[in-house]
Amino acid sequence: MFETVLVFKSPAYVVLVLLAMAFAVATLFFTGEIYGAPILLVTRVVITALLGTFGLISMIIAIYYSGELVWRDRDRKMHEIVDASSTPDWTFLVPKTLALALVLISTLLIGVIAGMATQTIKGHTDYELGKYLVWYVIPGAVNMTGIAVLAIFVQALSPNKFIGWAIMVIYLISTIVLSNLGFDHPLYQYGQGVGGPPSDMNGRGDFAGFAAWFDAYWGAFGVILLVLAYALWRRGTENRLWPRLKRLPHRLAGPAGLIGGVALVVFAGLGVFIYMNTNVWNEYRTQAQQEAEQAAYEKALLRYETTPQPSVVDVRLVMDLRPHQPKLTTRGTYVLVNNTNAPLPEVHLRWTGDLEMVSLTVQGATVAREWEDFEYRIYRFGTPMQPGERRTVTFASVLEQRGFKASGNTTRLVDNGTFVNNMEFAPMVGMDRQGLLTDRTKRRKLGLPAELRPAKLEDESARDRNYIGADWVTADITISTEADQTVIAPGRMVSDVVNGDRRTSRFVTESPVLNFFSVQSARYERTARTHNGVEMVVFHDAAHGRNVPRMLDALSASLDYFQANFSPYQFRQARIVEFPYGAFAQSYPNTFAWAEGLGFIADLSDPTKVDYVTYVGAHEFAHQWWAHQVVGSNQQGMTVLSETLAQYSALMVMEKMYGQEQIRRFLKQELDRYLRSRGTERLEEMPLMRVENQQYIHYQKGGLVMYLLRDQIGEDAVNRALRRVLAQYAFKGAPYPRSLDLIAAIRAEAPADKQALITDLFEKITLYDVKTTGVTATRRADGRWDVSVTVDARKLYADGEGVETAAPLNEVFDVGIFTAEPGKGAFGEDDVVLLERRPIRSGVQTLRFITTREPRFAGVDPYNKWIDRDSNDNVRAVGQG
Numbered sequence: 001m002f003e004t005v006l007v008f009k010s011p012a013y014v015v016l017v018l019l020a021m022a023f024a025v026a027t028l029f030f031t032g033e034i035y036g037a038p039i040l041l042v043t044r045v046v047i048t049a050l051l052g053t054f055g056l057i058s059m060i061i062a063i064y065y066s067g068e069l070v071w072r073d074r075d076r077k078m079h080e081i082v083d084a085s086s087t088p089d090w091t092f093l094v095p096k097t098l099a100l101a102l103v104l105i106s107t108l109l110i111g112v113i114a115g116m117a118t119q120t121i122k123g124h125t126d127y128e129l130g131k132y133l134v135w136y137v138i139p140g141a142v143n144m145t146g147i148a149v150l151a152i153f154v155q156a157l158s159p160n161k162f163i164g165w166a167i168m169v170i171y172l173i174s175t176i177v178l179s180n181l182g183f184d185h186p187l188y189q190y191g192q193g194v195g196g197p198p199s200d201m202n203g204r205g206d207f208a209g210f211a212a213w214f215d216a217y218w219g220a221f222g223v224i225l226l227v228l229a230y231a232l233w234r235r236g237t238e239n240r241l242w243p244r245l246k247r248l249p250h251r252l253a254g255p256a257g258l259i260g261g262v263a264l265v266v267f268a269g270l271g272v273f274i275y276m277n278t279n280v281w282n283e284y285r286t287q288a289q290q291e292a293e294q295a296a297y298e299k300a301l302l303r304y305e306t307t308p309q310p311s312v313v314d315v316r317l318v319m320d321l322r323p324h325q326p327k328l329t330t331r332g333t334y335v336l337v338n339n340t341n342a343p344l345p346e347v348h349l350r351w352t353g354d355l356e357m358v359s360l361t362v363q364g365a366t367v368a369r370e371w372e373d374f375e376y377r378i379y380r381f382g383t384p385m386q387p388g389e390r391r392t393v394t395f396a397s398v399l400e401q402r403g404f405k406a407s408g409n410t411t412r413l414v415d416n417g418t419f420v421n422n423m424e425f426a427p428m429v430g431m432d433r434q435g436l437l438t439d440r441t442k443r444r445k446l447g448l449p450a451e452l453r454p455a456k457l458e459d460e461s462a463r464d465r466n467y468i469g470a471d472w473v474t475a476d477i478t479i480s481t482e483a484d485q486t487v488i489a490p491g492r493m494v495s496d497v498v499n500g501d502r503r504t505s506r507f508v509t510e511s512p513v514l515n516f517f518s519v520q521s522a523r524y525e526r527t528a529r530t531h532n533g534v535e536m537v538v539f540h541d542a543a544h545g546r547n548v549p550r551m552l553d554a555l556s557a558s559l560d561y562f563q564a565n566f567s568p569y570q571f572r573q574a575r576i577v578e579f580p581y582g583a584f585a586q587s588y589p590n591t592f593a594w595a596e597g598l599g600f601i602a603d604l605s606d607p608t609k610v611d612y613v614t615y616v617g618a619h620e621f622a623h624q625w626w627a628h629q630v631v632g633s634n635q636q637g638m639t640v641l642s643e644t645l646a647q648y649s650a651l652m653v654m655e656k657m658y659g660q661e662q663i664r665r666f667l668k669q670e671l672d673r674y675l676r677s678r679g680t681e682r683l684e685e686m687p688l689m690r691v692e693n694q695q696y697i698h699y700q701k702g703g704l705v706m707y708l709l710r711d712q713i714g715e716d717a718v719n720r721a722l723r724r725v726l727a728q729y730a731f732k733g734a735p736y737p738r739s740l741d742l743i744a745a746i747r748a749e750a751p752a753d754k755q756a757l758i759t760d761l762f763e764k765i766t767l768y769d770v771k772t773t774g775v776t777a778t779r780r781a782d783g784r785w786d787v788s789v790t791v792d793a794r795k796l797y798a799d800g801e802g803v804e805t806a807a808p809l810n811e812v813f814d815v816g817i818f819t820a821e822p823g824k825g826a827f828g829e830d831d832v833v834l835l836e837r838r839p840i841r842s843g844v845q846t847l848r849f850i851t852t853r854e855p856r857f858a859g860v861d862p863y864n865k866w867i868d869r870d871s872n873d874n875v876r877a878v879g880q881g
């Protein structure tokens, strides 16, 4: 303890710890913010952030104090007295190691204090001390003790403190460099193991068990290091290693050797067991091997991408989920139809590498060719499938993880919160681009074309498939799970039977759905309401009820708007189903998988923050129309009909709830994000019409474009255009609609003077730059105010590389006069003195108004509806400039 106290008293320790604490609090304070709205700082989030913050500081402390502790006596010239005494070497070694471990563990406790302090500041006082202990302090303490042992060992062997430090720094660097070079197996990464993120739903899941094996393995190795450190401990003035090595056999004869021997046996035994798990029961591949395989897969099979295939029209699945093993067994039947107008000689079936396909047969066909490494088979029909003809595919598969892997342990099949989709447990028809290598440098290095880009918008043949790669089907899914869990799959639940410790539920679709299903199972709390004849349910973790009423409100408001303006909802249920891990939501037929990290812990008590829970709920629900009724073709512009229209739909729902002034806060962030992202585009920025699945274009720019379009041609006109698209394409197979079909529908509903604007928004990359350069107001004799607003404006076209050319601007913009600044503080409707549309041309122009109230602020495009390169200079205070 004496040694520990010395460290705690040293100024360097205090400085390091204060630094770490300040850094942790600063990081934690804004952790998890989405659209500027905070989250409830639950302990899981704190721990995840702490794990990232404290690692390096702990390592620095370990390196520095291991040298100090081991060499302290020597530095003070006391060693000759100390070493001459008859005390055994253990009495130096063990206290020094313990002292260092305690110092390191103290950094964990300081992390906990920083975490709890930040939680308290943010008003979250449910500290969940058990999670701090079990998820953070205990695993951290084991890890820290390992670091202490290594650091002391290195110092015990090195001829002086500085070489010891240098070795530890080299070690620290090597841990980073080696894994980048592909040496990433946990068997030889000191103190490492396999882990996984913590989850409120699933706790540490099976990861705690996996980690324990590695803790025991490295613990045994640590004992070996300690025994060696003891045996090589320097006494007297001997600093050289060689004479000490010569003494080694002598020193190891006795208890020390025995302890070391036992540790060695344990270490070797556990090493074999770990190797069995990571390399025998599971496949181990380095990053480089994986990439080489991806490249080989692409070279062998991408040529089949456009080979005509029959369509799946009916899916029957019987599934057995064992969440605690974890294991999912599936038996299934597909009905295939030849929807092309030529005979089909073959059908191609593929599945993912983690899936074991136990049996797979195609009616009237035999395997003509198989790529075993790529899980890809070509079946040839005895007699080719004629147009309109049906065949069945029957399969049985097992998805499971035996033991643990070196990396990428499943977060999909877990104790509480399984979430898998049919691409993970069932065969898929035909080849697509999923799982191909995308990084340009790696592609080039592996002999692939640098870019893998979608078919051009002009390519008619690309309309044979939709971009999701799923046909329209009817489905009948029966799943059994643990009796205390609820299982959800797309469709209406037609039966739900508990028999012993198993629950079996059956789901039948009541409308055509895309062959893209989710299966989720967990111990859920169920919160439900019925709205306009639709049963709305949130299946959530018992501790995550906070925003559930808001989610149900979002679903209700969305249903009302979408049914009134688009078309009837095709199901009688809408379900939000929570899952652990990740921070996204995904829309399946009548089912929205929603991560525990997204919105369930949002703190939306501040009404000036963006309510992104409603936004996500409305966006996902909108996909029931925009993806699950109308789905884009597999070519440029593919996601406009889904993501961009879901953004528009969500904006409309949000606007009805919160008003236009609030939408501005959201759109301003979307605009900033679009402008930032286009600056970092590595390939080529595309016009919205040709978006190549670039998120900043189909989400951020797409939302801005649709909202501005609505503003310019009116909500009725936009929604009439959307109804046209639905009437023409809903639930229809090939040829799938393109972005061009949406644009044509919009043009048909828009007046002649807006056609050029539609071209600018959808077909070109257009940037506006409007700026208010001066605002004056003078009181008139009649008590009213003469207001003049000077505006400087221009329009630019950008090409894919960002090169800009000026173009004449001739549009109608909002010009507003206000008593407070839009978007700031509690700005509301009452602050609007005047809001008018005025034509704006390129160059400087002065606009004149007469108002009854005294103006304080004025400007052009005050609500940031246009894609403006600088949206902060639109509004100015009166009298400025």
Ligand SMILES: [Zn+2]
Residues within 6 Å of the ligand: 619, 623, 642, 643, 646
């Ligand atoms: Zn979406």
